[in-house]
Amino acid sequence: MLDNKQLLYKILPYGCQMNFSDGERFAGQLERMGYKPADKMEDADIIIINTCCVRENAEKKIYGKIGEIKHLKQQNPNLILGITGCMAQKDGDKIFKKAPHVDFVLGTNKMYDLPAVLEEIYTSRGHIVKLAGDYDMPPNVEPAKNDSLFAYVPIMYGCNNFCTYCIVPYVRGRERSRAPEEIVAEITKMVQSGVKEVTLLGQNVNSYGKDRNDADFADLLTMVDKIEGIERIRYMTSHPRDLTDKVIAAIKNSKHVCEHFHLPVQYGTDKMLKAMNRGYTTAYYKELIAKIRRDFPNASFTTDLIVGFPGETDEDFSQMLEFLREIRYDAAYTFVYSKRSGTPAATMKNQVPEAIKKDRLHKLMDLQNEISLEINEKLLNQTVEVMVEGPSKTDKTVYTGHTRTNKIVLWQHKDEKVGDLVKVKITHPQTWVLKGELEA
Template sequence: MKTHKTFTIITFGCQMNKSDSELMELSLLKSGFHKSDSYHSDIFIFNTCSVRKHAEDRAIAHITETRSKYKDAIIAVAGCMAQRIAHELVTEFGVNLVVGPYQSPDIGNIISHYLYNSAMNKYISQNADDFASRLDNELAHHSDELPWHKWVTISHGCENYCAYCIVPYVRGKLISFPSQQIIDYCTALIDNGIREITLLGQNVNQYGQDSGDIPFYKLLDKVASLCGLYKLNFITSHPKDFNDNILHVMNNNPVIARSIHLPLQSGSDAVLQAMNRQYTMKQYFTTIDAIHTIVPHCSVSTDLIVGFPGETDKDFEMTLNAVKTMQFDEAFTYKYSPREGTSAYLLPDTIPDNEKQRRLDILITTVREVSLKQLHNHINSTTDMIVERISKKSESEVMGKTICNHPIIIKGTIDDIGKKYTVTIVSLKGSTLYGERSA
């Protein structure tokens, strides 16, 4: 189809959404639309997140402002919020078209169709037959923010139903993409100059359980064995599904980052049970022990929620103790926010916001102390790094990430970007490591 219509995509939320936005852009270009080089466009696509109320409020404010400024534009809302509140978006916020995560990679066709028939304005099924491919080989020719890095989605959706989480309701059931398709796609990426890959899924450790394909650790091993790759990352893991096989694959493949993100959420068994996380603290501790035994010098980061309904002072103390005992390299900390449609939404949100904030402040201080100590332990060690950009503070310095995914600064120039170096870590300033290139 030939059209002169331009589009702008505005992305909110997680890396999965950023990855889906890439697919939407490709789909729109294939359908003959043109990417606008300014915000002003004929078509606005908001790819949205529903994980926190704040994320939805921000998207709604942005949509409302765009609607009032560009009265004739087509506004499409894609992603999780479209799936969750499709009807309100159309009736209350002047949105023309809603497209859920299952159909968003087909958005070029959907918008072309809408231009002829505006009565059809909701595409929000979770029918697996509608599920468009997330591994379009044409994307292998499109670069990421970092031209040598690519996010590779290996599975979509989640069936774990953690009590606080909206994802299973908006993203639907687990769908693993065929392993051979993933391996072929990664091979094409490497042939096109990609040197770092991050395998992506809501719970990558469950990969293949729906389809009977190979388990995650075998997929990880196969991708890590591809010639030409500098670094392989994977997110997100789930403590109930993480296992020693993954660790043995990591240990045997130096190309896999020494970095595991393993969301704990709470240090209290009672709260973990109320959250339906399906593991105990004892099991989590055992996994942490296995990580440090099988993959020496591996960093571990986590997510923590404070103020889940019913969390007592004692439960919160247990979370603080878990941070101190497990010495996380990093922790992303959140105040519990009720999400309509989740099972926890039905529980009384008994902890006042000022108390949630007090707990969060204490937790952030503890996490900082622990992570600084961990960073300090890296001084005098050597690591590989890929240079990502010029340092914000000095044009004669460049910044990248260590094999443990800690930010690090070394002397360098723009010519070093995308190159891999072995460096010795020499100091820590603030929370940034500084290194020197090995001869």
């Protein structure tokens, strides 16, 4: 509180789940300092934009947002504007040149410096920039209290993989794993305050523990599975090359780890996987999926796919469609390759023209939608277990939730409550959602 005025904060996270989780940890620090969340940006005394730099378009949008906030600073000269996250790490004090109304820039790994930075700003206003230098393991920062059923929990930071299109290893450093007992204690506290589902986060969770000698990812899953009161455990992202038999066995032996495998393949030919430096072949990947299907016949599979990567030919693309027909994912997150300066792929020859990329993207999405619908139609008249999340956005009498396999289900509300596990009989399977009836 300053002059008896309740100070308010607003955090605008961009990009991946890791950034959303970091945003909750900025919020945690601010709340421990006495700030409360603002409903609108206009009411805030501090605005933090937690940025992403995976795509150049995302950066343009973020600079647009920073520009919009200038007029708020003119109305309220005490408003503090901070830029954090990956773009902050990459651009550093260049941000002040583009936007002098920004007060501070905090790079990745520097989240815990927020209270000290604010103190400095309150005593002597001026531009402050703190960037990660060595990418040591950062001190733990507790998130703000979570009133929802869901929580993201980072289990590690950084990435060692250097996929040729990706900027993340350059802005988040090498892999560092949090101590397993710290993760378990954090999740236990969350579950005691009402969280039922956690998603363990890392750029490659399968590498968890490689820099430690007390636990690997399989051990961690087993430990989290034993937490009293936890209902569901998910994790992302899982690099296919590093998914071990031990992890698959840990999932099989667990009660709460969901039967949903998100395994980003990125492309469906060996030539393109090599150009992307993904570290596996299509044959390896297909065998991995087959192995999981033998253990989990009802599991769902999702993936990430990039079209228009440099050097992609019509022949590559048609092999990619064939690959999709063979694997049959439940869903796929499809992206058009866009140049990210600072990565090897940005200077590769044979960049694909935009019109061709767009055409391929549409063809890919059409095929995936067809496959998703066919898979979902097989669920007609089947009963699925759903965790109740509450009313849908468009109709308060219709409730929504997810299956363990991460499919969205909608049904007419009766007397079920948020957080309950209910059975729903699927009556209208569609491409993106399953509509059904609540069973008694």
